[in-house]
Each structure stands twice: as C-alpha cells, then as structure tokens.
Amino acid sequence: MSESVLEVSHLRKVYQKRDVLKDVSFRLEPGTATALVGPNGAGKTTLIRILAGLVIPEEGSVSLLGSQNDRELRLARQQVGFIVESAFGYDTMSVTRNLDLRAELYGKPDKAWLEELRQELRLTPEYGVARREQLKLLSLGQKGRYALASALVNKPKLLVLDEPLVGIDRENVKVVSDLLNRLCGEGMTMLLSGHVAEQLQKICSHALLLDKGVMTGPVPMEEVVEEEDGEEEA
C-alpha cells in the first residue's frame, strides 16, 4: 500500500469544555480529491486549522507526507497549500504583490508559475482585477480565487481548502473546478471542505462526513448528494 499523504489519528479538540472534534481519524491517498462535508459548526474549520498548525489538539496526531515527528510535520507543511477561513493577504497590497510575498515565504518564487496562476484563475485586468488593485477592493469571488492562487504558489503535494467555492459564481466555479481537476490528475492530493456536497461533486470522488465533531466515511460523493437531495425534497 502506498504511503498516505495525510494521516489523522484519534484527534480530539476541546473548546470551552465542549468536544469540537471527537476521536477523528482518516487517511488520504495520493492523487485523490476528498470532500469534507458537514453543517455549520460541525468542526470542519477546526480540523483544518489543526492540520495547518494554527491550533493544538488535546489528543491525537497528524502525519503529513509521512512525517514521524513535530519537526518533520512542520517541514512537510511547506509542501502543503492551505486556505483557512479566509484569504491570507495584506489588504492594502495588490494581488500580484501578495502572491509574490507569499511565494517568498517558501523561498525562491517561481515567477512563471505565479503568472500562470493569475491567468488561470482570472486575476487579471481582463476580468476586473487591475494589476495594482488592492486586495480589500476585490469582490468575494475574486478573493476566493486569490485565496486558491495563494494556496498554490508553492505547487503543493497536498491542498487543503476550507470552503473554497464560497462566493464564486457558476462560471468561475467551472474555472476553479477545471484547474483543480487538472492538478489532481497530475498527482496533487486534495481535501476540500464545504457544507453543500453538490458544489464539490465536480472535483471530489469521495466525502468524509463530519457532524458535531464525529466523522464517518469515506462515502462516495453520489450517495452524499443523493442524501442531500432527499433531505431537500423532504
């Protein structure tokens, strides 16, 4: 069996004496796209914040790209792209400058790749994003596309995205989905969170279900979407 890209074991997180995550365990295999689906308050963002190293769990462990200890885990994060809650950026600087700075944090920026990202994700003047336009002036959808670009600057092996499609219109959802599908086909592994499975169906083949801190799955996306449709009709 190939080494998993992400392995989470018996994760537990408590906020104000309440279990936000209870004994969460799962694995991601290379080259797969998995949805993390659950209602608001299920613990999705908390789980992603733990993976990103922002929050420390009470119990459990995380292994990224085969890491065996904290130091290797931290180094492994340099090969992971995260979107957590909102775009990481300096509001008074432009998209280009923000991406440059973000890439600098990883070391030597790949200018050609950054330009390709800007073109692919329509962060260009032709699509309403002027070269010097400040990040704070972008629309919600444009910020969402910028967030994805910032998570991809280091060409990560694993992409972990929290609500990546929020605020993005139908046409641009296709743009984002096409890009992510292409990258997944090239070997990138993905974990995408959301509370509506249908949105993530274009990208993900399976889903992990999280509700009140308890995880089940993986479950084929078709089943999750059918269940969602059934609940809506009811």
Added chain:
Amino acid sequence: MLLRLTRVRLRTEWLLLLCLAFLIVLYIWFCGLDMRTTSLGTFEQFEEKYGAMFRDGLSRDEAERMTTGFALKDPIKEGTGIREAYEAILRKLRGFAYSRLLMGAENCAFLLMGALAVLYLCPQFGKRRAAQWLSVGYGRGQVFLSMTLTYYACAVLLWLISSSILLGLYRISFSPEERGFFRTTQLSWLCNVLFSAALAYLSAFLLRRPLPTYLAALAVWFLLRVESPALSASPVVIMGSGEIIKSWDPRMDAGSLAAGNWITLGFLAAVVILSWLSFRKRGLN
C-alpha cells in the same frame, strides 16, 4: 528563515512606520514653537525688570529668592552679575522647555506605539500574519521571534528617527554640556518607548483584549509611578500633565533613574516570556 520573515514583514509596514515618524516629528515641531519664547524674555526685558536688584550687587537673600523662584539646581551666588544670572536662568528655562518637548515627544511616541500595537497585534490583524506563516511551515518559535523582533524594531526605529531629528533641529541652540544631558534623556526615552511597547504587546497579544486592557494597564502604571521614586524614574506621562513630570523632582537621583530603567527592561522581558509561553501552549486559539 527568520530574517526572511522579518524582512517580509518590514517591507509591508514601512509606510506605516514612515507615517508614524512623520507624525512624531510634526508633534515635536509644534512643541518646539512653544519653546522659542520663554517667560524670561530678552536680556533687555530682564534688565528692565530685575536691574535694580543687581545695581548694588546681588545680596544673599535676593540670590536665594531668585534661585528658589526659578527652581535652579545650581544656585545663584551673592554678587553674581546680571548677565551671568540671566544666562543661568535662561539655560534652566530652555532646559525645562526642552524637557517638556522631549516628554511631549515621549507621550506622542508612547501613544502611537500603543496604537501601533493595538492595530498590529490584535487578533484581527497581527495574528492573521502569524496564521499565514504557521501554515507555510514555520515553527511557532520562529514566528513568535519574528513578530517580537519586528515589533520592537519598529519601536526602536521610531525612537531613533524622532530623537535624532529633535537633536539635530536644536543642535545650535544648546551648549555641548546641555546636549550631553539631553543624550542621557534620549536613552531614558528609549526605555520608555520600549516599556510602552511591551505594555501594549502584553495587552494585545497575551491577554487578547487589546484596547481595554492596554488602557487599564496604563492607568495602573500611572498611579503606581506617582508614589514610587523608582517607578517615577521611568516616566510614562499622560499628554499635557506637565506637573507630574519628575525631571526636576528632588526625589529623583541617579539611583532612582537606574532602578527605573531596570524595572522597564525587566517588565519588557517578562512580557515577552509570558507571551511566548502563551503562544506555545495555545497557538492561535
């Protein structure tokens, strides 16, 4: 990696620093306008007012009254000439005005540093940067060290720019001895800026309640320092409260000044250590 983080951060904040330094210089300049005129007036006006006292030679009583009246540290002696007395009093008043000026600048720097800390380190602002760096793979120690270093580097830079301009502007007006005194004050001012930076850092980063805690801590510190000579030696002065300025207070001596500065530095170190312990344990909870 640490230098890269720090460099990235300073590159994004240079404009803010420049604006703050400009504001400080503006404030100092307006304070300086007040300094140009003193209650003493010109020598001719002084001679017209006090000339009669010096005509037959200054008596001991008159010399003591003059010394007390102008709160001179070096007393005017019996028989001192009018020109010599005028220059001694003028030096003192200029020094006092200059001290007020410096303390005005301290106030300004103190308040601006507080504003910088509240803006910079409160959860909605500074911690977003920390989240970015943590998710990129930098360790908590590196991130904390970078945030702390750049924050205090900003404080030192503000102090350096403002105090250098100030000394440069008034270089011609003061004798080398007076400039020596102000250099000592300048160092004391550095401790004040660092102290206020630590206070705001504590409020914003460690306690996670930036503005209210900062103001509360400021009020407590202000009340404490009025009572204690050692605490008074590292003054944190509310803008405009000239009476509370202790530069000419008989209680003040070299020992108190030294103790005050050590208290400041000790407080600063304690804040950094406590903040690190909190960050290491809680992350960005």
